[in-house]
Amino acid sequence: xxxxxxxxxxxxxxxxxxxxxxxxxxxxxxxxxxxxxxxxxxxxxxxxxxxxxxxxxxxxxxxxxxxxxxxxxxxxxxxxxxxxxxxxxxxxxxxxxxxxxxxxxxxxxxxxxxxxxxxxxxxxxxxxxxxxxxxxxxxxxxxxxxxxxxxxxxxxxxxxxxxxxxxxxxxxxxxxxxxxxxxxxxxxxxxxxxxxxxxxxxxxxxxxxxxxxxxxxxxxxxxxxxxxxxxxxxxxxxxxxxxxxxxxxxxxxxxxxxxxxxxxxxxxxxxxxxxxxxxxxxxxxxxxxxxxxxxxxxxxxxxxxxxxxxxxxxxxxxxxxxxxxxxxxxxxxxxxxxxxxxxxxxxxxxxxxxxxxxxxxxxxxxxxxxxxxxxxxxxxxxxxxxxxxxxxxxxxxxxxxxxxxxxxxxxxxxxxxxxxxxxxxxxxxxxxxxxxxxxxxxxxxxxxxxxxxxxxxxxxxxxxxxxxxxxxxxxxxxxxxxxxxxxxxxxxxxxxxxxx
Amino acid sequence: xxxxxxxxxxxxxxxxxxxxxxxxxxxxxxxxxxxxxxxxxxxxxxxxxxxxxxxxxxxxxxxxxxxxxxxxxxxxxxxxxxxxxxxxxxxxxxxxxxxxxxxxxxxxxxxxxxxxxxxxxxxxxxxxxxxxxxxxxxxxxxxxxxxxxxxxxxxxxxxxxxxxxxxxxxxxxxxxxxxxxxxxxxxxxxxxxxxxxxxxxxxxxxxxxxxxxxxxxxxxxxxxxxxxxxxxxxxxxxxxxxxxxxxxxxxxxxxxxxxxxxxxxxxxxxxxxxxxxxxxxxxxxxxxxxxxxxxxxxxxxxxxxxxxxxxxxxxx
Numbered sequence: 001x002x003x004x005x006x007x008x009x010x011x012x013x014x015x016x017x018x019x020x021x022x023x024x025x026x027x028x029x030x031x032x033x034x035x036x037x038x039x040x041x042x043x044x045x046x047x048x049x050x051x052x053x054x055x056x057x058x059x060x061x062x063x064x065x066x067x068x069x070x071x072x073x074x075x076x077x078x079x080x081x082x083x084x085x086x087x088x089x090x091x092x093x094x095x096x097x098x099x100x101x102x103x104x105x106x107x108x109x110x111x112x113x114x115x116x117x118x119x120x121x122x123x124x125x126x127x128x129x130x131x132x133x134x135x136x137x138x139x140x141x142x143x144x145x146x147x148x149x150x151x152x153x154x155x156x157x158x159x160x161x162x163x164x165x166x167x168x169x170x171x172x173x174x175x176x177x178x179x180x181x182x183x184x185x186x187x188x189x190x191x192x193x194x195x196x197x198x199x200x201x202x203x204x205x206x207x208x209x210x211x212x213x214x215x216x217x218x219x220x221x222x223x224x225x226x227x228x229x230x231x232x233x234x235x236x237x238x239x240x241x242x243x244x245x246x247x248x249x250x251x252x253x254x255x256x257x258x259x260x261x262x263x264x265x266x267x268x269x270x271x272x273x274x275x276x277x278x279x280x281x282x283x284x285x286x287x288x289x290x291x292x293x294x295x296x297x298x299x300x301x302x303x304x305x306x307x308x309x310x311x312x313x314x315x316x317x318x319x320x321x322x323x324x325x326x327x328x329x330x331x332x333x334x335x336x337x338x339x340x341x342x343x344x345x346x347x348x349x350x351x352x353x354x355x356x357x358x359x360x361x362x363x364x365x366x367x368x369x370x371x372x373x374x375x376x377x378x379x380x381x382x383x384x385x386x387x388x389x390x391x392x393x394x395x396x397x398x399x400x401x402x403x404x405x406x407x408x409x410x411x412x413x414x415x416x417x418x419x420x421x422x423x424x425x426x427x428x429x430x431x432x433x434x435x436x437x438x439x440x441x442x443x444x445x446x447x448x449x450x451x452x453x454x455x456x457x458x459x460x461x462x463x464x465x466x467x468x469x470x471x472x473x474x475x476x477x478x479x480x481x482x483x484x485x486x487x488x489x490x491x492x493x494x495x496x497x498x499x500x
Numbered sequence: 501x502x503x504x505x506x507x508x509x510x511x512x513x514x515x516x517x518x519x520x521x522x523x524x525x526x527x528x529x530x531x532x533x534x535x536x537x538x539x540x541x542x543x544x545x546x547x548x549x550x551x552x553x554x555x556x557x558x559x560x561x562x563x564x565x566x567x568x569x570x571x572x573x574x575x576x577x578x579x580x581x582x583x584x585x586x587x588x589x590x591x592x593x594x595x596x597x598x599x600x601x602x603x604x605x606x607x608x609x610x611x612x613x614x615x616x617x618x619x620x621x622x623x624x625x626x627x628x629x630x631x632x633x634x635x636x637x638x639x640x641x642x643x644x645x646x647x648x649x650x651x652x653x654x655x656x657x658x659x660x661x662x663x664x665x666x667x668x669x670x671x672x673x674x675x676x677x678x679x680x681x682x683x684x685x686x687x688x689x690x691x692x693x694x695x696x697x698x699x700x701x702x703x704x705x706x707x708x709x710x711x712x713x714x715x716x717x718x719x720x721x722x723x724x725x726x727x728x729x730x731x732x733x734x735x736x737x738x739x740x741x742x743x744x745x746x747x748x749x750x751x752x753x754x755x756x757x758x759x760x761x762x763x764x765x766x767x768x769x770x771x772x773x774x775x776x777x778x779x780x781x782x783x784x785x786x787x788x789x790x791x792x793x794x795x796x797x798x799x800x801x802x803x804x805x806x807x808x809x810x811x812x813x814x815x816x
Binding site: 344362 | 686687688691694695697698699701702703704705706707708709765766
């Protein structure tokens, strides 16, 4: 065997149980030096638990971990780090108010002979590390001013400080633009060339084929198989993850769209994020809003929904001008927004599913000031049953559900007010294949029942599979409009990069 | 599994409530064993009566804490509204309108807090730290720093009319507690304060006027302070410009013992009331045992810390 084929990490027979749930059941995993290895599975397949065991956050109930063919035991995350295992979290763990250098060296600050932090040395070293990663910002930058992609680089630089051999990237591209993804992949390639081994988790299968060498699939906490990516197809992978065939994702594109305009926006501007935007939405239409992150799409829909103020422009619903100053006004006008970040904006984690779903229209269940909980729960159950929310207990706190089910609760809240116009901002970010398909199907069904829909997505396949019409934004302006049937990824990208 | 109401955090809440009720019981058993004066009807009534002022303030505080805020100005609001009631009465205004004006004033003071915090988006701690001093200053200015006595005996007579049977302050607190309890459990307002405390932005994006709810909450805290001022005047037959100093601390302590989280989204009316009773029972029992008051202060500190530790490690 060549040197490059040597195993840096081997985990065998790993099991982990949480109360009633067997999260992992006798799973195996092998990582070779200098490979990018995808770890795949639906939400709840046990990927996160596995990574947490690998990085020392949890202790396995059974099984062994070997590093360079030597058995090790991690008492805590620090021990794992010392053994060269680094993990970049899905939710970045940086302190926004600190500089990049301070974040990289947090807990390992270099000191001078007086014991004071040597900021100069720290920044020099940090700049050196950033340079290795081909970062385009100095280490003196305040972290909160960086883009998500840049913050990820900081996280990776932080890991470099420990001279890692194994790096786990958990959904690194979830909130990156196409350009940033390219940049990330270049960096991954570089690390690979340096002989580092990378574990790559993503729900976007296209990416797996682009940068991964091998893939290991888990399903329901069990090991399914490890395969060479070059030998298989996307359908094979999906079948391994789901355990059955998923019918064609690209179902009938055309919805029962009419020419009746339900929403019209005229010359909307807030002066910075979007300028002079005019668009129309038809009854029964699914309008895709595409563009790079930062193109002003989220800001635009937030303004239409009244979440943020706009400076100029008018909004018409069914031909009548509406003054929308707050979300309440928008909801009254029949517009509902499913926001971009479900955790921060979508639901209240400390409330039950029933409370979350009913929150937007408690009036409906309130009689002379008293909430009728029986009626409320019946209605909520009707909706959560249709959406197939798991577990089937609406007294559970929404904060304890999986990401996909949390998103379903946010969707349920929106459906509960029966809006005529539904705006979905990144509705399937970070949720698994199955839940994603269900949400796509739901969007189609809503449109077919005469609701009008705007979808924002950074995933081009999603925009293409859903939209009757696509509008593309670039730097706060609309640069293109394509009928859904004719749209291709290339056309959209061209407009999204500012071309016309 | 069907349960009544969308009781928030109900699993945690039940064990928690049993825990603090048990502590109160245990405390009472200990005092009963060590002093014969503790478990008497008169003493129990005494504890209840002494609990009423902190009880009112703590209820208002609990609502504020559930929304994720804090109200440090409660003691000053109580002093100012009480002072205004007393001065109006000594100036010859009949008791009822005088008290009513004092209540309205306290509600307005609370609304000012709420306005600054919600509309201007200032931090609750700093806003109420400021108004704590400002409202106290106003009290000192209008009273010239002196207590006001000698107001309507009809008022004090009424407030003390049922002493020994079922004191008026206890009735007032009981009614207030029940109303707030029902409001929290069965009204939209109750749902909204927990929602705001859990995630304000998500609540706003659900079409709820969060500013309005927060202003109401701080106004209710002001109202609760006016209620405690009414009781204070009745018990002491005087308004004291220094009254209510550090009342915010007792109120926060009671809410915390009762399971409220300063991070918001969590809190219970019943829990807070038991918290109030625990603090007062401790004071009362230690006094009966002739323990110096310095030790009482120390013991209360310990209780708060123990409650916090239990809260932290029982919820996981």
